[in-house]
Amino acid sequence: MGHPTGFMDIARKNPPKRDPEERVKDWGEYQLTPPEEEVEEQAARCMDCGIPFCQAGTNMPGSDEIGCPVYNLIPEWNDLVYRGQWKEALQRLHKTNNFPEFTGRVCPAPCEGSCTVAIDAEPVTIKSIELQIVEKGFREGWITAKQPLHRTGKKVAVIGSGPAGLAAAAQLNRAGHEVIVYEKEDRVGGLLTYGIPDVKLPYETVLRRVRLLEEEGVTFKTGVEIGTTMTWDELRTHVDGVVLCTGAQVPRDVEDVPGHNLSGIEYAMNFLTQNTKALLNHNLRNDDYISAEGKHVVVIGGGDTGVDCITTSVRHGAKSITQFDINTEKGEERTEDNPWPLFPMTYKQEEGQKEAEAVYGEDPRAYQWLTTEFISDGAGNLTGIKAMQADTVYEDGKKVRKPIPETERVWEADLVLLAIGFTGPERDLLEQMGLTTTKHGTVSAEYGDYATSREGVFAAGDNRRGQSLVVWAIHEGREAARECDRYLTGSTILP
Incomplete structure (x- = not known):
């Protein structure tokens, strides 16, 4: 920690946004980019405290949103930003979060609520710093497609291209599997594309990351609804594993x-x-x-x-x-x-x-x-x-x-x-697959294991945990990919 009294000497400055009266006249994004020196100064407020609850991602009675669900290494990349080491900060950020450009825009920031500074002062602007790290990475050309070093010969289907599906696909491709993502809509992204207005999360931001995944070897097939356009039996004969990321789409x-x-x-x-x-x-x-x-x-x-x-x-x-x-x-x-x-x-x-x-x-x-x-x-x-x-x-x-x-x-x-709210995932595909469900109508798959009642089929995100946050979907997509990789190869290199 290079600035031990940063949180004492520097006041929180919220990230800038376009004026509400002006921005309502168009559909442009309302986030603005603050000066780099301002971001570095805000990063200096991070205490590097002994027990950083901000990155804990743990559960306590009364809330499942304590700290960062993807375990972002927040004190580390805050310190790196403060020192001007933005590229290194990006590397630390990507170690735990595949899509910080999504969470940096739409996450409610449970990390900030758990920031130690927030005990009796305004928390560090963690969410804004996260967004500025990844956006600088794109501007500078630091974020490029990275092909896996080898291919395993295994093929995995990811059903659904929301945040859980994209995270699972990214991780499974990284492990060397051939990944095909099936999306029933005409565009990739699930709720990232069609559930969140463009002013908060522009479609071009989603598409930018999808193009990178395609360059890395992930295949996307839109307009394909498993269970209707393609039956479950037809799909299962073509793949070695499946990760179900269909979300919780049945409205209350x-x-x-x-x-x-x-x-x-x-x-x-x-x-x-x-x-x-x-x-x-x-x-x-x-x-x-x-x-x-x-x-x-x-x-x-x-x-x-x-x-x-x-x-x-x-x-x-x-x-x-x-x-x-x-x-x-x-x-x-x-x-x-x-x-x-x-x-x-x-x-x-x-x-x-x-x-x-x-x-x-x-x-x-x-x-x-x-x-x-x-x-x-x-x-x-x-x-x-x-x-x-x-x-x-x-x-x-x-x-x-x-x-x-x-x-x-x-x-x-x-x-x-x-x-x-939503009552759970759509039932038709689950019934066609013969999956066991919980009393709440969600897919029965234990947290941390993600295996469903059908061999080789894993579930992640809202269809397993119920309606939740984008950051939780990314977390579960990553973890389900790890378990699917373990199933396919007997071991895993995925975190």
Whole structure:
């Protein structure tokens, strides 16, 4: 550690972003590149503490997001950046993370919540430094395709090209296997491409890494849905191993709410996917996507997907935007049951919410609202939402929403976007494969082993662990690749 009092002498400076009022006029990325000297100064705030929880990637009661799930060597590459040794920092970063350009943009940064400086001060800007390391690597030409030294003669199919699938493919190819990635959509990337707006993670950023993987020998086949376009039996006869990375794509429904089938109620992922396809295909010139233009939009769900719906609706030109968050508004400080180094459950405003506030004059969030009815115009079209405020209590270990009397009101709405999570992976392929599933509908495969009930088939990411973060998907894709390699060769060189 070259600057032992860095965290004491230097204040946190958040990475720059484009002004919300200006950026909502286009679909360009809102991240800006800070000066290198500023990044080096921020890296100097890293303490090189004795127990760096930031890179622990461990579990504690109440959270599975303590430290970095891919075990990034954060103090090491922070120190290297501070010293101006950017290329060496990139080498350390790539040792644990195949795609820091993805996590540096879309990860919620549990590492920063577990930063030792964050005990009583602002954490190190770890996420921003990570992004600047990898982007400098691309600018300088340091990141190039690297072919494996030898080929094993084994062929592996990776089903799904999201973050878990791409990580598994990269690692298995590195081990010398022939890797074919099957993607049912028309573009590679899974939720990286179609589940996250271009303003947060540009498709060109995904494509840049995919092209590198292709140069390294990975084959991508788009428009191929295993179980439909190609049956499971047809696939299995052509490969020696399979890594299943299909994600958790079945959206949570609101079937218990009257009026749930009205026109104007859409799943968030359909909304986001159609928008990105239309944006990439023809810059939204046709009408083959769900538009929020001129509509009163209500987003049901307070998480990242809900924020992505806000980001998109603002740019469409929605008349108004409201985001229902069933939880209470968080405070500025940690509560007693949320101590460091747990992920801080504190108030913050995401970029999409900042944009909505800039355009409409207020934060779009409405807290503790529980939808009780979707209101129809009598012709099958949505005109509003009837809702009540509710308290969240635990009964027999389960969350229960308790409506608060005399709080009912009607919200005007002609487009509702359901962003309330996913219930698990799609069932058709799992049934065709005859895989054992858990009581939650996810693929049964033990963490750390990843082997499913079928020999030679491994599962990683959301289809195994349930809906989670991109960084966890990368972690599981890497580890499942290691176990698949061990299965194919009897040993493994993969971490």
